[in-house]
Amino acid sequence: MPWNDLLRLHKQDPDCRIAALFAADPDRAERFSRLFDGMLFDFSKTSLDDARLTALIALTEACDLPARREAMFRGEKINTTEDRAVLHTALRAPEGTKVLVDGQDVMPEVLETRARMARFATDVRSGAFTGAGGRITDVINIGIGGSDLGPVMGTLALAPYCDGPRVHFVSNVDGAQIHDTLAGLDPATTLVIVGSKTFTTVETMTNAATARAWMGRCVADPAAQFVALSTSEDKTAAFGIPPERVFGFEDWVGGRYSMWGPIGLSLMLAIGPDDFDAFLQGGAAMDAHFRDTPAAENLPVLLALVGIWHHQICGYPTRAVLPYEQRLTRLPAYLQQLEMESNGKSVALDGSALNGPSGPVVWGEPGTNGQHAFYQLIHQGTSIVPCEFLLGARGHEPELAHHHRLLAANCLAQSEALMRGRPYEAALKEAHAAGLTGPRAETLARHRTFTGNRPSTTLIYDLLTPYRLGQIVALYEHRVFAEGVILGINSFDQWGVELGKELATALRPILEGQESAVAKDGSTRQLVAFIRAAHS
Numbered sequence: 001m002p003w004n005d006l007l008r009l010h011k012q013d014p015d016c017r018i019a020a021l022f023a024a025d026p027d028r029a030e031r032f033s034r035l036f037d038g039m040l041f042d043f044s045k046t047s048l049d050d051a052r053l054t055a056l057i058a059l060t061e062a063c064d065l066p067a068r069r070e071a072m073f074r075g076e077k078i079n080t081t082e083d084r085a086v087l088h089t090a091l092r093a094p095e096g097t098k099v100l101v102d103g104q105d106v107m108p109e110v111l112e113t114r115a116r117m118a119r120f121a122t123d124v125r126s127g128a129f130t131g132a133g134g135r136i137t138d139v140i141n142i143g144i145g146g147s148d149l150g151p152v153m154g155t156l157a158l159a160p161y162c163d164g165p166r167v168h169f170v171s172n173v174d175g176a177q178i179h180d181t182l183a184g185l186d187p188a189t190t191l192v193i194v195g196s197k198t199f200t201t202v203e204t205m206t207n208a209a210t211a212r213a214w215m216g217r218c219v220a221d222p223a224a225q226f227v228a229l230s231t232s233e234d235k236t237a238a239f240g241i242p243p244e245r246v247f248g249f250e251d252w253v254g255g256r257y258s259m260w261g262p263i264g265l266s267l268m269l270a271i272g273p274d275d276f277d278a279f280l281q282g283g284a285a286m287d288a289h290f291r292d293t294p295a296a297e298n299l300p301v302l303l304a305l306v307g308i309w310h311h312q313i314c315g316y317p318t319r320a321v322l323p324y325e326q327r328l329t330r331l332p333a334y335l336q337q338l339e340m341e342s343n344g345k346s347v348a349l350d351g352s353a354l355n356g357p358s359g360p361v362v363w364g365e366p367g368t369n370g371q372h373a374f375y376q377l378i379h380q381g382t383s384i385v386p387c388e389f390l391l392g393a394r395g396h397e398p399e400l401a402h403h404h405r406l407l408a409a410n411c412l413a414q415s416e417a418l419m420r421g422r423p424y425e426a427a428l429k430e431a432h433a434a435g436l437t438g439p440r441a442e443t444l445a446r447h448r449t450f451t452g453n454r455p456s457t458t459l460i461y462d463l464l465t466p467y468r469l470g471q472i473v474a475l476y477e478h479r480v481f482a483e484g485v486i487l488g489i490n491s492f493d494q495w496g497v498e499l500g501k502e503l504a505t506a507l508r509p510i511l512e513g514q515e516s517a518v519a520k521d522g523s524t525r526q527l528v529a530f531i532r533a534a535h536s
């Protein structure tokens, strides 16, 4: 039983010193790292050794990960609760690939939509497509969750490649966001993209209606400057967007896996179809690697296994994602949806209660900013937080290479400090050197002691190009899938978001004063009363 083996291996030496593993094995860094297509995943600063890694790999065999992976790529309906295939990989598959769903090759349609998107993006970027006031200067992507986080994250990440119109994102139903976004824009030169897989999401439909009213005040035919991205052609037509500006996709693309297709249109408009293609190629390269590589060499599988070691076996409750890459500032938020909406479940695929913990809490911020905020807890708090560092070996600003050297030095220093710590004796010596003596020196030394032995991994690559971003996003997608398969979870549904939506619908008439709050609990009644009082 691999789970029992893993628990036993952990119990045998729960406090195993990572630094000692390095001292015992001069080749450790190399042996616990994997290089793939320009990126190096270094997991040597963890407490994994050969036996532990072998037991982790046995997990992938016990759940038959290779067969499940093939089922996904082959278009089988592995999202069983929604009876859907899971084929975001088709969105980035190269020409010449065949992908069957219910016996039908979906690739001709995928390629046709990709080509239509490219033609449209080229027209907007060149000025061939215009608004009522001429060339499009600004694009607003209205969408939320998977229809927002991918394009926002990608557009920020690839800022050096953005040479198209300015792209803005509106997701929150809080009127403050659309108010502040529209405030600086000219409706006559703005294109509005309404991105929603279902085209029913209340936040998106509310923002879309507000944007249309705003545009309608200056532009005779506002629908002419609207684009829809959705699986529902009926609903986009009902909203008044003509079919030539609707880019459709199928229900086998999950919202949080959808930035590779129409939902990525805002990113394509910003960076251009060629760079968007490079992004797709990076994703496709990771697909091929994930599909064909044995577990011990397979980057997404290894990321999943290191995560399982830390969360399910060692019991560390959260994982920090720390990109030393300011432009990946929204990567943690993107991964929160990808990982927590996919694997935050208590029920296994067969409907039984999950045997152990689901996926962990994922959080983070770019370095070096986080160092001056929450790293204190990471270094000295009582909870151990495995850290995932990401670092580009080069930046896009050669004239600021000294900034980048400092950035890289900080990233490396953090993982080193987390592992090495500073023993009490060293802290005491420093206190003595600073002229302190006796109990004062000892107390201060205790405050300045770092236990160390805190695990981290580093994903390092040359430069954050569109291709590289594609690889990174697909790497995390497959990591989530591999983790879900090992835990027995369906990573592709999200029933846990439904209840709040239903209750919000019921609360709306109560807040409007049309219905009474009497049936609600005391706290909800009190909050409703406070809001109503503020409006009276």
Ligand SMILES: O=P(O)(O)OC[C@H]1O[C@H](O)[C@H](O)[C@@H](O)[C@@H]1O
Pocket: 144, 145, 146, 147, 195, 196, 197, 198, 199, 200, 201, 204, 255, 256, 341, 494, 497
């Ligand atoms: O794209 P949409 O249909 O508007 O959905 C937007 C988002 O809303 C839902 O609540 C889901 O939890 C997300 O997975 C989804 O990405």
